[in-house]
Amino acid sequence: MSSSDSSLSISSEDPSDRNHDLNPKSIEDQLASTSLVEIDAQEPEDHREIQNGVDYASAGEGSHHQEIENNDEEVIVDAAQEELPSNFGVPGGLVEVEEASMGLGRGGVVWMRTNSELEVDRPSSPSSSGYAGERGSSGASSGGVSGTDEVVEDEIQEDRNDAVDDVLDSQASWVPGKRHVDEDDASISWRKRKKHFFILSHSGKPIYSRYGDEHKLAGFSATLQAIISFVENGGDRVKLVRAGKHQVVFLVKGPIYSVCISCTEEPFESLRGQLELIYGQMILILTKSVNRCFEKNPKFDMTPLLGGTDVVFSSLIHSFSWNPATFLHAYTCLPLAYGTRQAAGAILQDVADSGVLFAILMCKHKVISLVGAQKASLHPDDMLLLANFVMSSESFRTSESFSPICLPRYNPMAFLYAYVHYLDVDTYLMLLTTSSDAFYHLKDCRIRIEMVLLKSNVLSEVQRSMVDGGMRVEDLPVDLLPRSRTFPHLGQHKLPTDSPDRFRESYAGVGGPAGLWHFIYRSIFLDQYVSSEFSAPISTPKQQKRLYRAYQKFYTSMHDRGIGPHKTQFRRDENYVLLCWVTQDFELYAAFDPLADKALAIKTCNRVCQWVKDVENEIFLLGASPFSW
Amino acid sequence: MGCSASLPDRSSGRLVGANSDNGGAPDAKNLRVKLVLLGDSGVGKSCIVLRFVRGQFDPTSKVTVGASFLSQTIALQDSTTVKFEIWDTAGQERYAALAPLYYRGAAVAVVVYDITSPDSFAKAQYWVKELQKHGSPDIIMALVGNKADLHEKREVPAQDGIEYAEKNEMFFIETSAKTADNINQLFEEIAKRLPRPTTS
Ligand SMILES: Nc1nc2c(ncn2[C@@H]2O[C@H](COP(=O)(O)OP(=O)(O)OP(=O)(O)O)[C@@H](O)[C@H]2O)c(=O)[nH]1
Ligand SMILES: [Mg+2]
Numbered sequence: 031m032s033s034s035d036s037s038l039s040i041s042s043e044d045p046s047d048r049n050h051d052l053n054p055k056s057i058e059d060q061l062a063s064t065s066l067v068e069i070d071a072q073e074p075e076d077h078r079e080i081q082n083g084v085d086y087a088s089a090g091e092g093s094h095h096q097e098i099e100n101n102d103e104e105v106i107v108d109a110a111q112e113e114l115p116s117n118f119g120v121p122g123g124l125v126e127v128e129e130a131s132m133g134l135g136r137g138g139v140v141w142m143r144t145n146s147e148l149e150v151d152r153p154s155s156p157s158s159s160g161y162a163g164e165r166g167s168s169g170a171s172s173g174g175v176s177g178t179d180e181v182v183e184d185e186i187q188e189d190r191n192d193a194v195d196d197v198l199d200s201q202a203s204w205v206p207g208k209r210h211v212d213e214d215d216a217s218i219s220w221r222k223r224k225k226h227f228f229i230l231s232h233s234g235k236p237i238y239s240r241y242g243d244e245h246k247l248a249g250f251s252a253t254l255q256a257i258i259s260f261v262e263n264g265g266d267r268v269k270l271v272r273a274g275k276h277q278v279v280f281l282v283k284g285p286i287y288s289v290c291i292s293c294t295e296e297p298f299e300s301l302r303g304q305l306e307l308i309y310g311q312m313i314l315i316l317t318k319s320v321n322r323c324f325e326k327n328p329k330f331d332m333t334p335l336l337g338g339t340d341v342v343f344s345s346l347i348h349s350f351s352w353n354p355a356t357f358l359h360a361y362t363c364l365p366l367a368y369g370t371r372q373a374a375g376a377i378l379q380d381v382a383d384s385g386v387l388f389a390i391l392m393c394k395h396k397v398i399s400l401v402g403a404q405k406a407s408l409h410p411d412d413m414l415l416l417a418n419f420v421m422s423s424e425s426f427r428t429s430e431s432f433s434p435i436c437l438p439r440y441n442p443m444a445f446l447y448a449y450v451h452y453l454d455v456d457t458y459l460m461l462l463t464t465s466s467d468a469f470y471h472l473k474d475c476r477i478r479i480e481m482v483l484l485k486s487n488v489l490s491e492v493q494r495s496m497v498d499g500g501m502r503v504e505d506l507p508v509d510l511l512p513r514s515r516t517f518p519h520l521g522q523h524k525l526p527t528d529s530p531d532r533f534r535e536s537y538a539g540v541g542g543p544a545g546l547w548h549f550i551y552r553s554i555f556l557d558q559y560v561s562s563e564f565s566a567p568i569s570t571p572k573q574q575k576r577l578y579r580a581y582q583k584f585y586t587s588m589h590d591r592g593i594g595p596h597k598t599q600f601r602r603d604e605n606y607v608l609l610c611w612v613t614q615d616f617e618l619y620a621a622f623d624p625l626a627d628k629a630l631a632i633k634t635c636n637r638v639c640q641w642v643k644d645v646e647n648e649i650f651l652l653g654a655s656p657f658s659w
Numbered sequence: 660m661g662c663s664a665s666l667p668d669r670s671s672g673r674l675v676g677a678n679s680d681n682g683g684a685p686d687a688k689n690l691r692v693k694l695v696l697l698g699d700s701g702v703g704k705s706c707i708v709l710r711f712v713r714g715q716f717d718p719t720s721k722v723t724v725g726a727s728f729l730s731q732t733i734a735l736q737d738s739t740t741v742k743f744e745i746w747d748t749a750g751q752e753r754y755a756a757l758a759p760l761y762y763r764g765a766a767v768a769v770v771v772y773d774i775t776s777p778d779s780f781a782k783a784q785y786w787v788k789e790l791q792k793h794g795s796p797d798i799i800m801a802l803v804g805n806k807a808d809l810h811e812k813r814e815v816p817a818q819d820g821i822e823y824a825e826k827n828e829m830f831f832i833e834t835s836a837k838t839a840d841n842i843n844q845l846f847e848e849i850a851k852r853l854p855r856p857t858t859s
Contacts, residue, residue, distance in 0.1 A: 316753060335753045337700060338722035424721040428709065433725020433749075434757055448725075466760050469728070 226291040227308060227347055230255060231324060237286070237332045238312075238340075240347055254289050270298045281305040285324035286312070296579060297586040300357055304350050307411065311346050313438040314415045315339055317445055345422035346415070351575050353395060353414070357582050358617075360552050360559040361410045364396040365500050368647040370491045374399040375651075377482040381461065381475045387446065388462040389479075392417055393492050397651060398457070409439035410557050416448075420458060426450045430476070432469045435462075451476050453483065457492055501562045501649065503542030503549065506634070506641055541567060543637075544630040545623030547606065548577060551642045552617040553650060560642060560649045568621070576605065581619050584610050588617070600628065609635055616642075687855055691742045694849070695762045697790075698771035699782040700750030703805040706836035707771065708747045711846055716837050723749040726761045733846060741850040743767075750782075758786075759793060767799045767849055772820075774804045774833065775812040780819070787827055799852055800829040803845060808835040 229237040234255030271278040279301045281288040288305040316335055323330045350356050363371075378389040378401040388408055390400040395417050402408055416435065420426050434445035449461040449472035459479060461472045483489050541547040547568050552559035564574050588599060588610055599610045607622040609631055618639060622631050646652065696704040705723050709715050712731040726749060732742040746761040748754065762768060768790050772783040783802065790798060802824040804815060817833060824831035830848055834841040 337751045337753070423724045424719075425705065425723045425727060428705070428721060429727045429729045429747075431723075431725055431727045434754075466757075473728070 224292065225294050225347075226289075227305075227343075228254065228289045228291075229308065229312065230287050230289070231328075231330065231332060232285045232287060233324075233328045235329065235331055238308075238336060238343060240344065255287070277301065279305060281309060283309055284318075284321045285328075286321070294579070297583055299586045299589075300582050303357055304347075307346060307350075307356060307415065308343065310411060310438040311343060311415050311418065312336070313442050314412075314419055314436050315342070317436040318438075318442040341424075342419055342422045346418050349395075349414075349418060352578060354550055354559060354561055354578070354581065355395070355410065355414050357585055358550070358552050358559050359410050360557045361413050362396055362559050362561065363649060363651050364393045364398050364492060364495050365498075365645075365649050366398065366491055366495055370486070370488055371399055371648075371651060373486040374483060374488050375401060377479050381479060384471075384475065385465070385468070386461050386463055386472065386475060388460070389475075390416075390460045390462075391457070391479075391483075392460070393457045393496065394421065398488070398492060399651060407440075408437070412437040412439045416460065420448075420450055420460065426458070427452050430473065432472070434466075437462075449473065449476065453480060453489060454493070456496065457489060499563045501560060501641070501645070502565060503546045503562050504565065506542045506546065506637060507644075508543055508637075541565065541623065542634075544634040545607070545626035546631075546634050546638070547621045547623060549618065549620040549635075549638050550581060551619075551638065553646075554614065554616055556650055556652070558650050577621055580606065580608060580621070584608055584619060585617075588612050600631075607631055611635060688739045689742070690739060690850075690853060690855070691744065692766045692853060693744050693746070693764060694767040694769060695746040695748060695765040696769045696771060697748055697758065697762065697786040698750055698803075699773070699776070699779040700752075702750065702771045702773040702776070702779045703836050704750065704769075704771050705747050707769075707803070707805060707834060707842060707845075708745055710836045710839055710842045712745070714839075716839070718837070722751065723747060725749055725754060725757075731846075733843075733850060735847070735850055739855075741853065743846065758789070762790065762794055764795065765798060766795070766853070767801070768794060769801045769803055769845070769849075770829075771803045771805050772815065773806050774815045774817075774820075775806055775809050777814050780804075780815045784823065787823075787829070791827070797854075799849065800827070801845065801849055802827075802829045802831045804831075804833040805836060807833040807840060808838050 225240070227238070227240040229239075231237060232255065236250075269280045271280075275293040275295075277290075277292050277298060279290045279292070279298060281302060286309065288309050290301045290305055292301055320332065320335065323332070355361055366374075374391055378391060378399055382389050382401045382403050385403075387403050387406050388400065390408075390413070391398040392400075395414075397413070400408070400413075416437065419435065425431065430449065430451040433448050433450065435448045436442060436445050440446075444464075446462045446464055447466055447468065449463070449469065450458060452458045459476055461475055463472065548562050548564065550559055550561045568574055568577055584599065584601075588597065597612055599608075601608045602624060604624060606624055607626045607628070609618075609620045609622065611618045616639070618635055620631070620635050620638060622634075642649070696708065698704055700722060701720070705721065705727065706716060708727075708729055709717065712729045727747045729745045729747065730742060731745065732740050734740050746765070748758060748761050768786075770783045770786045770790070772779040787800065787802070790800060802820060804817065804820045820833070821831050823829075830852065832841055832845050832848065834845055836842060
């Protein structure tokens with residue numbers, strides 16, 4: 031990467047600089063000036079790009095640039111849309127960083143290759159021994175779950191006018207595995223599902239279906255395939271077809287077609303992103319070299335190759351309704367004291383230096399620390415898919431494993447080898463390498479890592495963080511005094527134990543100050559986000575999913591083509607006030623009580639940003655972002 | 660630290676190593692062997708290993724991904740110990756091409772089928788042939804008919820297993836990971852058949 035050196039140096043200096051930009055004083059200045067100032071002097075792009083370092087001047091000048099959001103066609107009815115002043119200037123130095131991360135991180139077009147690639151020569155596998163069609167234990171694994179009556183995901187409810195489809199669909203109540211295998215495209219229940227996902231081959235052979243048995247859906251797949259051929263002939267690779275309340279979204283990748291049929295009212299871009307992830311998950315399991323099977327035999331049946339992976343896909347699809355990483359394309363960290371995360375990072379770095387490509391320590395879907403070998407960069411989407419694969423495959427929990435996996439954004443053609451080991455119930459270590467016989471070396475690495483983590487109490491701190499949880503809107507500091515860089519509820523800075531409970535009780539059902547209910551802050555520079563804990567009144571899974579969908583919609587509209595360097599959006603409907611603020615540094619999405627005062631809400635958003643800055647050492651992985659290199 | 664530990668048994672021709680882990684002199688009384696389990700998905704490979712290593716049986720299916728590594732040491736009556744380093748491979752078809760990664764250098768291969776599934780018996784024969792072609796020449800092979808507790812659903816007669824094993828110079832046993840029947844015997848019989856390294 032030619033630009034890697036320059037942006038690397040920026041990335042190591044930058045965080046402190048950016049703290050200046052987020053100086054609370056400028057927030058106050060901003061608020062003091064009448065709120066709806068409209069200055070539409072566009073700052074020239076190139077002007078900013080030349081700047082290297084922080085441009086304080088621009089903060090005062092033309093950067094009060096502001097855009098009035100253009101609603102796309104799918105606007106929420108009754109959404110009151112107003113502008114709010116965007117607060118800060120564009121720090122000049124960040125432009126370059128962002129570009130660098132576009133090239134590698136977001137764009138993901140730059141594949142890094144390693145010399146020891148190993149591709150599976152699939153046709154030589156026993157499938158050619160006449161064993162094709164045997165679906166192994168995939169039937170067994172899903173069969174056990176399909177009998178569970180109380181598990182209902184995206185259940186039949188066409189007649190509900192509720193935008194949120196499934197009541198029981200939360201992380202807690204969800205049980206992995208494919209449901210309703212007994213259904214086929216003739217069953218009424220199958221037709222009434224709110225959201226279908228399919229993968230099929232260009233010859234119309236079913237590969238995967240979220241509901242029902244792939245083999246029984248053959249007729250339906252053929253229909254979809256016919257539509258796709260039509261779409262393809264028109265020259266488009268991806269297409270949206272609307273049919274009443276249903277959207278049909280196609281994603282064509284070589285011989286493999288992914289389709290979503292949905293009446294969930296999610297934006298097209300979101301559904302398309304979900305299809306990309308589903309396709310990526312398949313690549314993670316098989317690599318793109320599976321395409322060759324179709325070159326040899328267009329009618330190739332791929333389902334046996336995905337045997338036993340239903341649970342991986344269903345868990346990914348489930349995450350589309352609770353995990354913001356699926357649309358933010360960023361990862362999130364487990365909150366930890368800076369020193370604790372450093373200790374973990376140091377030993378991972380040590381191991382990475384000994385020939386490990388990526389060393390990743392995670393707790394559920396949150397990162398504790400991660401390290402990449404020099405110049406190796408890991409895309410947040412790959413992390414999401416990898417974590418989903420590992421967490422949904424139960425067998426990783428029973429013992430240490432060594433398995434081929436492919437990181438689609440890193441190199442979709444080749445397998446890497448993953449050593450996976452659970453250090454405790456939720457915490458797992460993944461060591462990725464290009465070498466197929468590195469198992470014993472990686473095992474030794476793991477033993478070393480585990481010893482260090484135990485000695486430096488990292489694992490017990492991880493446990494504690496799991497119990498304590500992350501940022502809570504109730505804890506948003508009300509004063510703007512410089513805060514200690516510790517969570518109020520973490521460690522030393524805790525208030526006397528009897529008071530916080532009472533304090534919190536008075537907030538019960540109200541959320542945080544100024545009616546703040548929830549927020550998500552995404553650092554563009556770090557490719558990381560932090561999301562506040564859900565608390566009353568967003569307490570039920572149903573409410574959480576509705577808010578999640580609202581954020582997702584908001585995110586899509588904020589990322590619509592042709593947006594400026596920063597912009598804001600304020601919407602009020604019967605459920606919330608939603609406020610979004612995008613700058614070159616970060617994106618903030620916040621939900622408030624629908625009756626919240628606008629000026630106060632804006633002020634509160636600024637406080638949230640300040641709060642995030644104050645605790646960034648604990649909520650983000652700093653200084654080791656391999657993504658933006 | 661380093662790669663020195665990787666696949667120590669591949670370089671030397673000897674598949675059964677004396678346990679000289681701790682830098683001690685090679686000891687004919689403490690053997691260490693690499694064992695690989697092969698067989699179709701769902702035949703119970705992981706259940707056999709978990710029964711042997713942890714004495715547990717979990718009926719919920721946990722399809723293996725890639726391969727799992729476990730080890731267990733047993734003591735024989737002649738007071739030798741054998742440490743099994745076990746590769747429990749995934750039977751899913753997509754991993755079949757990677758099997759050499761795991762059986763390469765293995766001293767023992769345990770090929771498992773499910774007595775209620777003729778398909779899995781056919782697959783077992785595929786693995787035996789593959790090992791004869793590509794495995795270590797002096798590999799010890801065992802043929803295991805698992806799920807013996809499901810005798811009312813049996814579709815592969817024990818005689819078929821016995822005959823095939825005899826023809827291919829394999830050790831044959833029927834086991835049940837569920838009831839623990841013959842699980843320890845399987846590994847003890849393997850241990851007895853291991854060549855003892857001659858101490859110098
Ligand atoms: N009745 C009975 N069931 C068994 C026995 N052994 C395993 N099973 C069941 O068979 C299923 C599959 O067992 P596994 O051990 O996961 O199969 P595997 O061979 O490891 O499969 P892969 O990891 O996919 O290759 C499980 O659901 C077990 O409950 C047995 O001895 N008796
Ligand atoms: Mg298994």
